[in-house]
Amino acid sequence: MPTHGRWEDGGVSVPVQSSVLFASPAASSGPEFVETPVAYDALVLASFGGPEGQDDVIPFLRNVTRGRGIPDERLEEVAHHYRHFGGVSPINQQNRELKAALEAELATRGIDLPVYWGNRNWEPYLEDAFTAAANDGHKTLLVVATSAYSSYSSDRQYREDIARAITEAGLQDRVTADKVRLFFDHPGFVAPFQEGVDAAVQTFLEQGIAPADIHVLFSTHSIPTADAERSGPRDVDWGEGGAYVAQHKAVAANIIENIAAVAGRAPVGGGTVPWQLVFQSRSGPPSQPWLEPDINDVIAELPAAGAKAIVIVPLGFVSDHMEVLWDLDTEAMESADEVGIPAVRTATPGIHPAFVSGLIDLVLERVDGTPAAQRPHLTALGPWYDVARPGDCENVRLGFKPAAAGIAP
Template sequence: MTANDQTLVPFASPAAAGGAPFVETPVAYDALILASFGGPEGQDDVIPFLRNVTRGRGIPDERLEEVAHHYRHFGGVSPINEQNRRLKAALEAEIAARGLDLPVYWGNRNWEPYLPDAFTQAADDGHSTLLVLATSAYSSYSSDRQYREDIAAAITDAGLEERVTADKVRLFFDHPGFVKPFQEGVEDAVRALLADGIAAEDIRVLFSTHSIPTGDAERSGPRDVDWGEGGAYAAQHLAVAEHIMHELVAVTGGSTVPWQLVFQSRSGPASQPWLEPDINDVISTLPETGAKAVVIVPLGFVSDHMEVLWDLDTEAMETAAEAGIRAVRTPTPGTHPAFVSGLVDLIIERIEGTPAAERPHLTDLGPWYDVSRPGDCENARLGFRPAAAGLVP
């Protein structure tokens, strides 16, 4: 398939090109592309990296430097590239243990190694039927559609339209492998607080994720569903949090632990509405509610990104200390065995064409689609740019 073909799903394998929401036909994928955000690996990389992240917005370097201090605090090194190296190695080991012949290539949106280079290397190595796994679990422009745009751009930028097809693993926000590490973290944290004599009603669990503009949130997910405030992006997080807290009852002996969804890492202008409440604003008011401890759950992140290290481990912890309450931050999935195994399950799901009715999911929102629906996660500022793994536009 080429970019000029009149197919419903650009660049897709024949099994996915027809646009059905679930691909229930086996596909002989011959390589996996691990797609991620990327991050700087030294002080000299920070501003060029941030220019890449904000390309097209005309933001001067002076403004970028206001964000750069987060990276400079950690020596100019984002943890994300090393985390992806570890995830790639873990995936390769699990894939080999399952007896699959599926080489793994890795490419980023905003820093080396770049996604077009990963596609080129895979094609030069003789692979033509590619499956892409993005390190993002939820619906939004930057975490879903932009990755699909990245895939399309990588193929066209590398001139691979006649050489490869590319499908994408479904969003995995409610897959058991993704949820289990968070579940364990919450249960361990609450169990420890209870053992220290803090009552369940005096604990607060805050599920934190990246704030995004409310307009982008409202456009996340298929348009034919009323997702409520915050769109599919908020609905997915809330559904997973509700599942985790429902399971927590077994730890508390039936006692209820109050919880809510909060947001972090806002970066837009004050005039633009973003999802709220901010985690620091919530933490600062917890003493007024009688809370004595807070469990911070980085539910929106697959690993300890810079936003976790700075916004949670630094700023949120400082806010909790100022409020005089105990704070615990639970782990991200990272390379947790259940997460790695779950990702390979998702890969095999596409290789075997597993029927949707047999696909594991822990909320009523899943399993999510293999092929994104029309208009899903539109960026109103940029419009509909070419995107793989979804129906046009």
């Protein structure tokens, strides 16, 4: 694959890409959409990872914050979230269940593609997954990451992880690795959220609460505003918050617009249920601007806005991992109790059949080379690119590192 120059990171020398690093021939030139069929022979499920016992918590958090020089005393401030649940993050078990569900869906459709699983921050690691796939004789790999939106941590960092893992495992000449497109507005991802909002709103309506008094809070992870502004292709004016905020708002608006279609209550249509995009799980220093408003601050203001019910939608999350269980089910629910407003938190996609089926549909887009015009999407922002555009999702602090599934830098 075409490259030029070298780049050094921690003593590891890797190629600097002039096209798309470690890509299949169909994706190597960097088209926005790969409309040529590719004979993939294995899938790699890539995720964040999490501790599975009290002794794992601090080592895991060191992995998450590697390179930032954060002392263990400060990591303990976050560790208590995990320790509250026995030191076990639910995310690894959720990934085991998702892997099994994907394998079952593939078998049902008669598709012979083995699924390997690797994490960014805990065992099994991504490099282990690539090594296992290569040792089993698989060369043309397609990565499915458990993240739907554009940002450094949810997109580019996964692509950097792919490049790093392949390099550190010494597989540069043995495998290629593409990645399915970001799926924020794919029907399979949105359907579980739509069902949850429909059911929650319907329940509150049946309790006699007017649509205008039911406030829907779409919650996602806060990120540094500088990173948000650099999310998505740089040649597009996404507005405040970059593509990251634009994508969330587009999906949230679509869900609100479609409540009436399923709930069967005409007054709900036309966007008459008030909604807002809110943020959670901020972890940066106070001096660094992060996306706002925080969900708990918004809940505190809802009585003055006349709210009689709250629907909390974890729109930025694929499964019920720690930031859903703690930040929403614990802290946000406590905030709702403090202001005396009933609240319900809707489900994440998890292993919802529509989500699992949708992920396999995304795989088949690349296997079949489905034309972009035929790819399903629920907002005007989709379908998203197969190959990330130059400069997409830069991390201001870290700069550009080699990344797979995208054009340099």
